[in-house]
Amino acid sequence: MAKILFLLEDEFEDLEFFYPFYRLIEEGHSAEVASSSTSEKKGKHGYYVKPDRNYTGVDAAKYDTLVIPGGRSPERVRVNSQAVNIVKSFLESGKVVAAICHGPQLLISAGIVKGRRMTSWIGIRDDIIAAGGIYEDAEVVVDDNIITSRMPDDLPAFCREILKKLRQK
Amino acid sequence: MAKILFLLEDEFEDLEFFYPFYRLIEEGHSAEVASSSTSEKKGKHGYYVKPDRNYTGVDAAKYDTLVIPGGRSPERVRVNSQAVNIVKSFLESGKVVAAICHGPQLLISAGIVKGRRMTSWIGIRDDIIAAGGIYEDAEVVVDDNIITSRMPDDLPAFCREILKKLRQK
Numbered sequence: 001m002a003k004i005l006f007l008l009e010d011e012f013e014d015l016e017f018f019y020p021f022y023r024l025i026e027e028g029h030s031a032e033v034a035s036s037s038t039s040e041k042k043g044k045h046g047y048y049v050k051p052d053r054n055y056t057g058v059d060a061a062k063y064d065t066l067v068i069p070g071g072r073s074p075e076r077v078r079v080n081s082q083a084v085n086i087v088k089s090f091l092e093s094g095k096v097v098a099a100i101c102h103g104p105q106l107l108i109s110a111g112i113v114k115g116r117r118m119t120s121w122i123g124i125r126d127d128i129i130a131a132g133g134i135y136e137d138a139e140v141v142v143d144d145n146i147i148t149s150r151m152p153d154d155l156p157a158f159c160r161e162i163l164k165k166l167r168q169k
Numbered sequence: 170m171a172k173i174l175f176l177l178e179d180e181f182e183d184l185e186f187f188y189p190f191y192r193l194i195e196e197g198h199s200a201e202v203a204s205s206s207t208s209e210k211k212g213k214h215g216y217y218v219k220p221d222r223n224y225t226g227v228d229a230a231k232y233d234t235l236v237i238p239g240g241r242s243p244e245r246v247r248v249n250s251q252a253v254n255i256v257k258s259f260l261e262s263g264k265v266v267a268a269i270c271h272g273p274q275l276l277i278s279a280g281i282v283k284g285r286r287m288t289s290w291i292g293i294r295d296d297i298i299a300a301g302g303i304y305e306d307a308e309v310v311v312d313d314n315i316i317t318s319r320m321p322d323d324l325p326a327f328c329r330e331i332l333k334k335l336r337q338k
Contacts, residue, residue, distance in 0.1 A: 006207075014183070014184075014214065015183075015184070015187050015191075015216070018184050018188065019187065019188060020192055022184075022188055022190070022324045022325045023195075023325070025325040026192075026324075026325035026326075026328055026329055045183065045216060046213035046214050046215070047184070047214060099307050129276040153188075155191045155195075156191045156192070156195035157195075159195055160195055
């Protein structure tokens, strides 16, 4: 089965972490969480997650797919250059990178948005357009190895596409 | 596809509602929420859910499966005799009733626990035993048409069994 990495900091959108996390486990995959430290991170709604490792301890080659939940977490993740390098590493090796809500902020920081079809939380739509992305208002947008969604209610479609990619591997 | 009903009141355990709710939608089923009123209900962690109908408006014959999320919601649901009658109606017609965490409190109120294998949040374990149930400490227990789990981390196993039952129909 596949091995999936999540990038997470404080004020992550709780459902956008837990739905994909439990969903991948339900499917028999394994999932790990990387953060700036291994101390517990707290979601916007008060759920706690204990990261498995910090960014320096991540060997991207060991994972099949990267998932970036939203909330205020992605702004905290993107200021860490090691975290951005992890995103770049997944993208450069053609692995699936799935980002929801504010998660696509990491795609902007990784410098790969230009000419790509994607969606996001509407509040960062203009950042995606300014970075050269082709914005679509849809529950999920799949452009090659990049999967993006807008918000928690898109989670069924978001995970359906992530799992479809994992089955194609 | 199947039609699933959720019973929900204030202080429901947010993930125990949203994970099964989104999961059933991901699978192509439809899901509705019944409550004492159609005004928004608030989860323990602050997520809001707008019920589709109140208990009096539920025609149990129209649904295939009943799901009862936990938190402090089940104690509020069980004091409403119409809600308890809905649970009885599903059980008597042999439909699947899935309850997680404090959800099995509704099974006690429906008077069908005696001799049944089940699990729950540990805090109500002794109530299940006192009611004649056969308690098991497992992520999910399936006894004929009754599916029970203990807590949010059991959600992948809980939903795996609910979906297995739906596929067998």
